[in-house]
Amino acid sequence: QLVESGGGLVQPGGSLRLSCEVSGFAFSSYWIYWVRQAPGRGLECVATIKQDGREEYYMDSVKGRFTISRDSAKDSVYLQMNSLRVEDTAVYYCARGRMRWTNDAFDIWGQGTRVTVSS
Amino acid sequence: DIQMTQSPSTLSASVGDRVTITCRASQTISPWLAWYQQKPGGAPKLLIYKTSRLETGVPSRFTGDGSGPEFSLTISDLQPDDFATYFCQQYHTYWTFGQGTKVEVK
Numbered sequence: 001q002l003v004e005s006g007g008g009l010v011q012p013g014g015s016l017r018l019s020c021e022v023s024g025f026a027f028s029s030y031w032i033y034w035v036r037q038a039p040g041r042g043l044e045c046v047a048t049i050k051q052d053g054r055e056e057y058y059m060d061s062v063k064g065r066f067t068i069s070r071d072s073a074k075d076s077v078y079l080q081m082n083s084l085r086v087e088d089t090a091v092y093y094c095a096r097g098r099m100r101w102t103n104d105a106f107d108i109w110g111q112g113t114r115v116t117v118s119s
Numbered sequence: 120d121i122q123m124t125q126s127p128s129t130l131s132a133s134v135g136d137r138v139t140i141t142c143r144a145s146q147t148i149s150p151w152l153a154w155y156q157q158k159p160g161g162a163p164k165l166l167i168y169k170t171s172r173l174e175t176g177v178p179s180r181f182t183g184d185g186s187g188p189e190f191s192l193t194i195s196d197l198q199p200d201d202f203a204t205y206f207c208q209q210y211h212t213y214w215t216f217g218q219g220t221k222v223e224v225k
Contacts, residue, residue: 105153
């Protein structure tokens with residue numbers, strides 16, 4: 001399973017660090033994705049990290065502000081979010097790619113953590 | 120960026136109905152298309168991957184089809200548990216979701 005934490009209320013321009021703790025499968029074998037859903041809006045994949053942590057991908061609107069990382073010792077993936085904007089307000093989910101070693105559909109999702117950016 | 124256009128945005132149906140949701144990609148993505156179900160307050164749940172492959176544990180009344188840029192999700196014999204919002208997703212080039220289709224009680 002995947003369990004997110006770290007969400008909360010933050011002012012515009014502030015920072016938050018989200019965590020996604022993994023259990024029940026071989027953490028180092030799977031890509032992990034951060035997906036957000038703003039109120040009344042659809043789903044956006046904001047950041048992705050390969051199984052070995054050597055490559056990362058970001059959606060354009062978060063490039064330079066968000067950083068994804070993983071710690072194999074803690075079986076965890078992190079999303080460091082800086083220079084937060086009102087439009088970053090959303091529920092953030094982490095999810096796992098189905099197949100080992102490769103990009104795939106997202107078969108396991110966390111319960112989500114809510115991020116609210118407001119003054 | 121690949122855009123995913125999903126339709127309809129809302130679909131009213133009754134238990135026992137057969138319903139179809141479509142998704143069109145702005146470029147060829149076949150076969151890297153998935154479908155998810157989401158209920159209020161919950162995370163999305165994977166139903167179909169690689170256009171037509173049924174995820175383990177998903178009832179066989181869910182079927183996926185399509186090629187090139189156009190894809191569909193069909194639910195035959197709609198059950199009470201199926202009233203939810205459905206999203207398509209391409210994972211051919213990065214990752215893009217459709218806007219969602221809410222299946223509601225008629």
